[in-house]
Each structure stands twice: as structure tokens, then as C-alpha cells.
Amino acid sequence: MTKKPTKTVKARRGAAQLNATIARINAALEVLQESGDPFKNISQLAKEVARVCGIDRSLLLKRGKTYRQCLERYPALLGDGSSAPTPYKIDIDPMHPVMIRTAQLEEENAKLRNIVDDLSKRTVRAAQSHGVAAKASVSEYQREYEVTCQLVDRILDHKPAxxxxxxxxxxxxxxxxxxxxxxxxxxxxxYLKWKNTRA
Structure with missing residues (x-):
């Protein structure tokens, strides 16, 4: 029987996730500031940061909340040219490029997951149409199954994460x-059955 996580463990995980998200937001803001292109308003800035970090834009716009305070520490990005930003934590500064790269990789992984989901839906649709109208031959279905498994195999090989x-x-x-x-x-x-037959 698996034990449920205690409140302390949940709180620790939540704090770790919050700190990781803040680090990603600050990393995105650093990179945007280096590009030198100010945004018309905080809403547009929040939209771009949300896209890079993979979070909901509305979380960045709630007044008085930690994420909104991150945006407010970068007034130069809003075109008023005021004081330089104050980083949330000085010890995450060297991690900014890593955080940005991680965000990019997560975005790419999301695209790959969509490919896998689409392939699985296509397989189900193909099986249903075959059962109803018998349009596709067994050999054609087998070829599609083989190609799909090969694609999944290449994606897994390309993305060790x-x-x-x-x-x-x-x-x-x-x-x-x-x-x-x-x-x-x-x-x-x-896919596992296909993989095991080739092992």
C-alpha cells in the first residue's frame, strides 16, 4: 500500500515548484531585457513571459502576488527607462541561460507529446474505420503501425528526458x-509489444 504524501512533503514540493517557476520567470525577463525591445504594457510583457515559461498569463497579472512582483522588478521592459532590475535571488543569476534553455526544451517536448498523442488518435481512428467499412487492408494497417512505432522509437531516442x-x-x-x-x-x-519483438 502506497503512503500518501504528508502535508510537510506537499508544502516542500510546492515551495520547490514555486522557486523553480520564479527562476524561470526571472531568466525570461533577463533575456527579454538583453534584447532591448520594451513592451507597450505589462499585459504584453506577461503574455511573452508566459509563452517562454509555459505558464498561464493570468498568474503573472495578479496584483501583489509573487509572479507579478517579478515583472515589476523590470521597469525598463515597459519602456519607462527607470532603474535597473533587482533580481529575485542573486544565487539564480548564473542559472538564467540554463533556465531559458530548459523552457525551450519543455516547449519542444510539448510539441513532441502532441505528435505522439496525434499518432495514437490516428491509430484508433484507423482501427475504427477498418472495423466499420473495412477500407484499409491488413497489410496497409500493419505498415502504418510499423511506421508509427518507428517514429515513437526515434522520438524516444532523440529525447532522453x-x-x-x-x-x-x-x-x-x-x-x-x-x-x-x-x-x-x-x-x-x-509500442512496447513492437519493441519487444525486435529485442
């Missing part, structure tokens, strides 16, 4: 350090 652990497709690239399940054993079973 996405792995199959305990029959679950898991993304380990999350900046918070908490692995994110992408697909369960039922969804990846056809």
Missing part, C-alpha cells in the same frame, strides 16, 4: 524535478 518507466511514458525534463506521466501502460502497450 522522455523515458518508459514502470510501463508509463514519463517526461523527466520538468524544471521542478518532478517527473510528469505522459501516457499510461494501456496507451503505450502496442
Amino acid at each position: 522522455i523515458q518508459i518507466v514502470d510501463n508509463t511514458l514519463t517526461d523527466f525534463s520538468n524544471v521542478s524535478g518532478i517527473p510528469k506521466p505522459v501516457a499510461d501502460s494501456k496507451l503505450i502497450a502496442p
